[in-house]
Amino acid sequence: xxxxxxxxxxxxxxxxxxxxxxxxxxxxxxxxxxxxxxxxxxxxxxxxxxxxxxxxxxxxxxxxxxxxxxxxxxxxxxxxxxxxxxxxxxxxxxxxxxxxxxxxxxxxxxxxxxxxxxxxxxxxxxxxxxxxxxxxxxxxxxxxxxxxxxxxxxxxxxxxxxxxxxxxxxxxxxxxxxxxxxxxxxxxxxxxxxxxxxxxxxxxxxxxxxxx
Amino acid sequence: xxxxxxxxxxxxxxxxxxxxxxxxxxxxxxxxxxxxxxxxxxxxxxxxxxxxxxxxxxxxxxxxxxxxxxxxxxxxxxxxxxxxxxxxxxxxxxxxxxxxxxxxxxxxxxxxxxxxxxxxxxxxxxxxxxxxxxxxxxxxxxxxxxxxxxxxxxxxxxxxxxxxxxxxxxxxxxxxxxxxxxxxxxxxxxxxxxx
Numbered sequence: 001x002x003x004x005x006x007x008x009x010x011x012x013x014x015x016x017x018x019x020x021x022x023x024x025x026x027x028x029x030x031x032x033x034x035x036x037x038x039x040x041x042x043x044x045x046x047x048x049x050x051x052x053x054x055x056x057x058x059x060x061x062x063x064x065x066x067x068x069x070x071x072x073x074x075x076x077x078x079x080x081x082x083x084x085x086x087x088x089x090x091x092x093x094x095x096x097x098x099x100x101x102x103x104x105x106x107x108x109x110x111x112x113x114x115x116x117x118x119x120x121x122x123x124x125x126x127x128x129x130x131x132x133x134x135x136x137x138x139x140x141x142x143x144x145x146x147x148x149x150x151x152x153x154x155x156x157x158x159x160x161x162x163x164x165x166x167x168x169x170x171x172x173x174x175x176x177x178x179x180x181x182x183x184x185x186x187x188x189x190x191x192x193x194x195x196x197x198x199x200x201x202x203x204x205x206x207x208x209x210x211x212x
Numbered sequence: 213x214x215x216x217x218x219x220x221x222x223x224x225x226x227x228x229x230x231x232x233x234x235x236x237x238x239x240x241x242x243x244x245x246x247x248x249x250x251x252x253x254x255x256x257x258x259x260x261x262x263x264x265x266x267x268x269x270x271x272x273x274x275x276x277x278x279x280x281x282x283x284x285x286x287x288x289x290x291x292x293x294x295x296x297x298x299x300x301x302x303x304x305x306x307x308x309x310x311x312x313x314x315x316x317x318x319x320x321x322x323x324x325x326x327x328x329x330x331x332x333x334x335x336x337x338x339x340x341x342x343x344x345x346x347x348x349x350x351x352x353x354x355x356x357x358x359x360x361x362x363x364x365x366x367x368x369x370x371x372x373x374x375x376x377x378x379x380x381x382x383x384x385x386x387x388x389x390x391x392x393x394x395x396x397x398x399x400x401x402x403x404x405x406x407x
Contacts, residue, residue: 010300212262
């Protein structure tokens, strides 16, 4: 129970920081809206569902990357990670809370992104929404873990996309598949498996990322 | 409480610490001195468990819950208020009477009136006072303090003097300072590091 309370306290802190600073969510919203507007005017004629599904996932992935890149910025700029690491809570609570906060920002961006996609391109079906939910979990779990690794390096802005994008390829494969095929069950299952596998790996190894 | 044997630390080719031996018994007050670059901060980070030695061993009988660490940074969030920062740490340290304890430390360091202000609006001295509140909030057994008088005005320094004098003997201290005379009457030992 105390683990849940620790995660709650840390996630609340991340949401409060965003509420005060407002430097992540507005950027994500503007970015994803701009991407769809640009795609709308650059794509010729009436693009197929297959083509625009790819664009949807490119937009989601890069919007998430924007949020993930900022996830550990307060801890880096104010060196507060030492304070969190010294606290007697399980260190994986830091990762889980950050992942949940980033998930909240990404979900908020998608509340704007999906209607825009529907407006400019094609209807968003239930399978797409399910794929978005499952993909978000994997993106935030893996991305937050890598964000914590990247923040300790000098080339942090370069390291995060270099580490994250290759690991996100299975997410894109599963998500695009679930969006375009008639029976998306297999792809959704694949996404759920990815989420479970990487969540366990990140949860179990986060301690080593924040320890010297 | 703390027992260091042949402690050493290297960052790549650069050796920061070499062959440091010391022991601090429960209730002891060890003052660490030395010029800039002598490895005081590195030594304190090792003692707090934030860094690992590359040579030798260190044994610490205090758990993370029993440790209070003050570094060069205040370890508080600038966008949050003093109350929100201490509430976060109070929750993470699972304090039973969190609100009472937060009120007590804020009163003690003269920050009660400014408790709803964001830390970004604090002066350097007020931020250092808040950092001391954070360190003392959970009543740690072992206090590792790196330049605790840094940025404090005379009133703040006197508050800290009184706090250290009150806790001396009950708690164990490892304190790095450029002004060892200020804590000379409290010290039970001194470790002088060479550059």
